[in-house]
Amino acid sequence: MLSEDLSTMSYQLELGLGLCICLIGVAQTCSEGWIKHGSACYHMTAEKESWFDAMNMCQIHGSVLAYILHQEEENFIIGLMNSKHFNVAWLGGSDWNLEGSFLWEPYGDKMNYTNFAPGEPNNHHHNEDCLLLDTNLHWSDRNCDDMHFYICKKMDDITGNLIG
Numbered sequence: 574m575l576s577e578d579l580s581t582m583s584y585q586l587e588l589g590l591g592l593c594i595c596l597i598g599v600a601q602t603c604s605e606g607w608i609k610h611g612s613a614c615y616h617m618t619a620e621k622e623s624w625f626d627a628m629n630m631c632q633i634h635g636s637v638l639a640y641i642l643h644q645e646e647e648n649f650i651i652g653l654m655n656s657k658h659f660n661v662a663w664l665g666g667s668d669w670n671l672e673g674s675f676l677w678e679p680y681g682d683k684m685n686y687t688n689f690a691p692g693e694p695n696n697h698h699h700n701e702d703c704l705l706l707d708t709n710l711h712w713s714d715r716n717c718d719d720m721h722f723y724i725c726k727k728m729d730d731i732t733g734n735l736i737g
């Protein structure tokens with residue numbers, strides 16, 4: 574009798590788990606390896622690259638180096654970085670086009686939200702054109718050849734399909 578009860582319980586547990594996994598499956602609209610937040614998907618890399626190579630790798634995978642539209646999104650990204658114990662990561666901003674005027678690359682979109690650390694961007698040694706996010710110190714401009722982890726961002730499948 575007891576083993577029968579246990580077997581029924583186990584069956585119900587499996588059924589419940591199956592239902593949960595199925596629901597997660599329905600809600601998931603980002604490719605494997607990408608994390609959904611809002612209507613976007615984010616990929617946090619395990620390799621360090623120069624800013625240019627980071628942007629290239631994101632674009633190869635149908636995305637761009639992450640752009641941040643508001644404080645809430647920045648908090649989410651910092652949470653991602655903290656979960657992997659990354660202190661800094663490249664973002665998609667650059668002032669390559671006009672010194673001191675940072676835009677979101679590769680499309681040159683205007684930054685409506687910025688969060689530069691005090692004294693930044695400072696174009697140190699006249700050689701800093703790329704945007705780095707520091708989980709403690711916010712944004713700064715850095716030498717684009719420096720090697721850092723990076724975050725790619727793309728619209729999720731549903732939003733992407735609607736737009737595309």
Ligand SMILES: [Ca+2]
Pocket residue numbers: 668669672673696700701702703714
């Ligand atoms: Ca600069």
Ligand SMILES: [Ca+2]
Pocket residue numbers: 693694695696697701713714715
């Ligand atoms: Ca700087």
